[in-house]
Amino acid sequence: MTHDVVNQVPPRAGLNEYLINPALVEAVTRYDAGWAAASLTTVGELVGRADFQRDAELANTSPPVFSSHDRWGHRVDAVDFHPGYHRVVGAAIEHGAHTGCWASPGPGAHVARAATFMLFAQIEPGHACPVSMTHAVVPSLRFTPSLADEWLPRVYSRNYDPELRAGKASAIFGMAMTEKQGGSDVRANSTRAIDGGDGTWRLTGHKWFCSAPQSDAFLVLAQAPRGLSCFLVPRVLPGGDRNVFRIQRLKDKLGNRSNASSEIELDGTVGWLLGEEGRGVRTIIEMVAQTRLDCVLGSAAGMRQSVAEAAWHVRHRSAFGAVLIDQPAMTAVIADLQLEAEAATWTAMRLAAAYDNDDAESVAFRRLATAVGKYWVCKRGPNHAYEALECLGGNGYTEAFPLARRYREQPVMAVWEGSGNVIALDVLRAMAREPESVQAFDAELSSVVGAHPAYDAHVAATRKLVAHVAADLSGAAGSARRVVESLALALQAAVLIREAPDEIADAFVAARLGPDRSLEYGALDPSLPLARIAARA
Known part of the structure; x- marks a missing residue:
């Protein structure tokens, strides 16, 4: 009798991760995707199962392995994954987490796809990279109808086939933009493209980051004559035949272990021009915009996992004579974490x-709001985790529990598709070049002016800051982060x-905009309905 296990938390499994996430359920209904409730309920049950969670764990504890050659000496540039990873990706694609909104457009289609993507990313985030890029490639493919006709049916397919071979009915996409010498400054790229004279081009150069190199195809930036x-x-x-696509090595990353990220070399590699020659950034930026949105979705999904795991623990663990959640200090922490997760989810x-x-207003709004959301929500992820x-x-600090993995995962959302300064400067660029985006954004803010004095004061201060920056955009870079x-x-x-319940909105305004706001989670005004807010976790 030396090792009785008592006062330990039961496994958090067998729960429907959609139905027990009130913010997500409410937002799906509010934004015209209520028709997807049955499908999302199915996905919520799937990702909540113990076997799915075990696959997510195995995908990370048995990360991808690179093989440059087969046993006979042939160059193969293969990346091998644990079967659990393929099961996770296959399930996400089967349920339309990649291109469901493009294949079946209509009211709420993007919202339904976003919610599906978040449910899968909540449990296993690494697989979301190729799923996201496959979703995001669609607008870029449409720049060249002949390529769109060839590839879109494969991209829309809900069958996942990880084998690299010709004649597949499905396809997964990746992208390769950055190089050693330039990073985010893609105009400094040195990879060259030469017209092959037969409708194809030959690319030669290197890429410092190529995510998901096991994908069927990639969008690649290269310098052409124009x-x-x-x-x-x-x-x-x-x-x-295999195209020349030499994987040099897989990146040894802080997190995102289940996903393969690589360095590659191209040497006379065959490619097809997408969009206009000389306008590569214009073409690929459509893909970047979509992946930036998915960074927001992924960070919000991570916040949901974090607060849900924390709430589960404190509702099943006792200390100092009481269940943890019933102790005021812990109630305040869970409530504050829930406020952050709800704000991220609703955004x-x-x-x-x-x-x-x-329509013009939606396009203008999302131009600015996506960058603003990407900057802020992704930055809030790591400390929340x-x-x-x-x-x-x-227990939380051990790899046996999922929050250690989530803590290592959250920073990647802020780094990928434009790190903090890149995004903040992009906001300034949108303000300067597309003033209609500022107007659409301000209209969003104006829609609730008068509801909260603290909110009204913040909006007034924000408008003053925006006006100050707009008066001297050339010298505004130092204020970019403050503005965003x-x-x-x-x-x-x-x-x-x-949109949210009053108790959530009131508490968020008090906690994030009010005069006594704090820098740390859990320092909330005890007069707020903290127990009711924590219950939503």
Whole structure:
């Protein structure tokens, strides 16, 4: 009798991750995707199962392995994954987490796809990279109808086939933009493209980051005679031969372990011009915009996992004579973490809804709001994961529990598709070049002015800051982060005031915009309905 196990938390499995996430359920209904409730309920049950969670764990504890050659000495550039990873990707694609909104457009389609994507990413985030890029490639493919006709049916397929071979009915896409010498400055790329004279081009150079190199095809930036251009590069050529696509190594990353990220070399690699020669950034930026949205979705999904795991622990663990959740200090922490997760979820769903409409105002709004949301929500992810991890005490710091993995995962969303300064400067660029985006954003804020004095004061201060920056955009770079943070908090508060339950909106305004706001989670005004807010976790 030396090792009785008592006061330990039961496994958090067998729960429907959709039905027990009130913010997501409410947002799906509000933004015209209520018709997808049955499908989302099915997905929620699937990702909540113990076997799915075990596959997610195995995908990370048995990460991808690169093989340059087969046992006979042939160059193969293969990346092998644990079968659990393929089961996770296959399930996500089967349920339309990749291109469901493009294949079946209609009211709420982007919202339904976003919610599906978030449910899968909540449990296993690494697989979301190729799923996201496959979703995001669709607008870029449409720049060249002949390539769209060839590839879109394969991209829309809900069958997942990880084998690289010709004649497949499905396809997964990746992208390769950055190089050693330039990083985010893609115009400094040195990869060259030469016209092959037969409708194809030959690409030669290197890429410092190529995510998901096991994909069927990639969008690649290279310098053509008329300037930086975008090319579609398949791993397997139409006749069945392998394209020249030399994986140099897989990146040894802080997190995102289940996903393969690589360095590659191209040497006379065959590609097809996508869009206009010399306008590669214009072509691929459509893909970048969509993946930036998915970074917001992924960060919000991570926050949901973090607070849900923390809430589960404190509802099943006792200390000092009481269940943890009933102790006021812990109630305040869980409530604050839930406020952050709800703000991220509602913001993510609002952004997704903006992609369901192509009217001028929606296009203008999402141009600025996606960048603002990407900057702020992704930046809030890591510390949110840490605070949730701490709720589990020593258990949270071990790899046996999922929050250690989530803590290492969250920073990648802020780094990929434009790190903080890149995104903040992009906001300034949108303000300067597309003033209609500022007007559409401000209209969003104006829709709830008058509901909260603290919100009104913040909006007034934000407008003053925006006007100050607009008066001297050439010298505004040093204020970029300050502007984006102010815009982001205003956006989150506006969405919550308009859409979320009053107790969530009121608490968020008090906690994030009020005069006694704190820098740490859990320092909330005890007069707020903290127990009711925590219950939503």
